[in-house]
Amino acid sequence: MGIKKVISALLLVSMLTMMLSAVPVGADANKLSVRIFIKYANPVEQTTANVVDIGDNNGYELLGLWWDLGKYPSGVPYIINPKNSYRIAKSDVVAEVKASLESWDATVTVELYNDNPTVDTRATTSTRRPDYKNVITWGPLRPGIVAQTTIWYYSATGEIVDADITLNSSYKWGIDRDDEGTGYTLTKAFDIQDIVTHEAGHWSGLGDIYDTTYRAMTMYGYTTYGETIKISLEPGDIAGVQAVYGA
Secondary structure (H helix, E strand, O other), X not given: OOHHHHHHHHHHHHHHHHHHHOOOOOHHHHOEEEEEEEEEEOOOOOOHHHOOOXXXXXXXXXXXXXXXXXXXXXXXXXXXXXXOOOOOOHHHHHHXXXXXXXXXXXXXXXXXXXXOOEEOOOOOOOOOOOOOOOEEEEEOOOOOEEEEEEEEEEOOOOEEEEEEEEEEOOOOEEOOOOOOOOOOOOOOOEEHHHHHHHHHHHHXXXXXXXXXXXXXXXXXXXXXXXXXXXXXXXXXXXXXXXXXXXX
């Protein structure tokens, strides 16, 4: 082989080495994936007669998704957009959504969600790409779908980087002032806190469950008009979130 060819070969090897070394170590760790969770309406009207509290700590499903709370010393920040929430006072919507996320926060010793969410009537959700804002709002969804949660996360680790909740603006929404009282006061409406508490369970790393034994648990996958029993967490819900973040 001639000297020029040897030099050219060495230069080529050197260039390839430089190109490879320019690729960040662990670049695949930055690859994003998305999961979408659908909350369906159950055609069977639910009453207090066919729902019983579950006293055991089983039935939960872990998603393998989690927030790196080291990046959020004051808890994960989020935005509430109360627009299109069926003419409910903005202050009431904000209070119900905050109470939903605080239900999960109260079960762990870490600060899971920020106590002072932003309120912004321009905030939107999207399933196409992450905007790295965590938004809870109302928007159009297909009939039969009460709510939808979208979570973007690092594929290699499961670390959540963006999470949204969209409540179906085509349905009537309300607030049961009794919060799991003996009588359901909502007629043909979904309770905000009941639904958002379930969706926030996905943010907290839990999946839907469909075993009817656990239909009183917050993470049961179906809901009905007037339902409020999922406002409070059952032992299985608590055991699930504690498996992710510790007791």
